Amino acid sequence: MMRRAMFDSGKEDAYRIICFEGAFHGRTLATLAATGNPHYMEGFGPVVEGFDHVPFNNMNAVRDAIGPQTAGIIIEPLQGEGGVRPAHLQFLRDLRAACDEYGLLLGLDEVQSGIGRTGKLFAHEWAGIKPDVVAAAKGIGGGFPLGAVLAVERAARALGPGTHGTTYGGNPLACAAGNAVLDVILAPGFLAEVTRKGEVLWNGLEALMRDYPTVFEAHRGAGLLQGLKCVGPVGTVQAAAQAEGLMVITAGENTLRVAPPLVVTDADIAEALAMLRRAVAKVAAPAQAAAQ
Ligand SMILES: Cc1ncc(COP(=O)(O)O)c(C=O)c1O
Structure with missing residues (x-):
């Protein structure tokens, strides 16, 4: 979505995503590349190009990695698989500021940290930042398989009809489970x-x-x-x-x-x-x- 949004805004060469050491984003080819851990990539052929890894919680490294081809930054506000490592709240704020400064998209992977896990609906709320794209899963279905992507209009409109899809997307049963989970998590107290x-x-x-x-x-x-x-x-x-x-x-x-x-x-x-x-x-x- 982040790549496509850049493409739509005329920045066709801006496809690179900055990711972090210790990250885990999944096991599809692109998310393996975003994870960047050779342990998970072994045997799956050529790695999807365009993911640049920098040390976690290091703003100088992020700024050094930003270039004309950068589309955005993807980070877990609280790394799960990487060792339960929280991003500093100021680091998250600095990432938001850098994205605003360079016109990049800030994508948060809240698959582990979201849906109430840290005491807020999403962990990034502790930093008071507004991301452009958020991936949610795991807790969102309360055990029922469900994943979701939330995005601001600028990013979301890049995936209009015909650009992307999945057989089980928008599954009404999974969404009903997600609704029931949110009723519990968002109940007062x-x-x-x-x-x-x-x-x-x-x-x-x-x-x-x-x-x-x-x-x-x-x-x-x-x-x-x-x-x-x-x-x-x-x-x-x-x-x-x-x-x-x-x-x-x-x-x-x-x-x-x-x-x-x-x-x-x-x-x-x-x-x-x-x-x-x-x-x-x-x-x-x-x-x-x-x-x-
Ligand atoms: C932070 C994070 N992102 C993404 C995923 C990937 O989920 P999947 O393997 O279902 O694509 C996981 C799974 O553990 C995760 O912990």
Whole structure:
């Protein structure tokens, strides 16, 4: 959409998109290229051209990468797969300003961070910015397969009838599921509860990290998407958690990813923290013995 919008505005050569190290945008050929991680690209043939990767949260690198062929910037406000790494709010504001300065489009991938996950409907709201294009999925269907692209008129009109499409686009059943999810998420008080429960989880994980410095070295995230960077292999911690009955997944940078459902209760959080604490105690025992 961003490329096509540039084409429509007469900038036919402006097709390059600036992306970030640690990004994950999907597994179609173009989104693999936007992801830029050789691990995912191996074996899928020539990489789609036109995606320039720069370090995350580094505005000088972004400015250096902007050229006459740049169409826009795509970023996850909170990198999920990359290791639960939040973009600095000022960085997001600076990206918006740079896009305005150079006439570029700002596209946000809110597939993981959106639909209430961080305590706002979209994570970029914390920075107070207005993006041009937003990709949403995962939580938007509450488990039912649904994805959506939101865009300002300038970008949206580039995909008029006949320019783009998909067999299942606009599927009424999926949209009904999405509507039902939004009824819950936008109900008064729901997002404030996500923020509050995120703080409860945050405090519990902080305490765990303080108590087990041989297991965890960093804690980051927002709302109900939090990550613990592990000292030893994250897989060991994940397996120990699983043995206690707690489902947690891993992310880049050796990070344990904690992403409970938004309807999680305080009792669930307390139980999950207790399970994780038991698991971590088992992992820590040999590490602490070795340190002595
Ligand atoms: C931030 C982000 N963007 C995009 C995607 C891609 O979704 P899909 O693989 O369904 O294209 C994911 C999937 O995990 C994601 O986390």
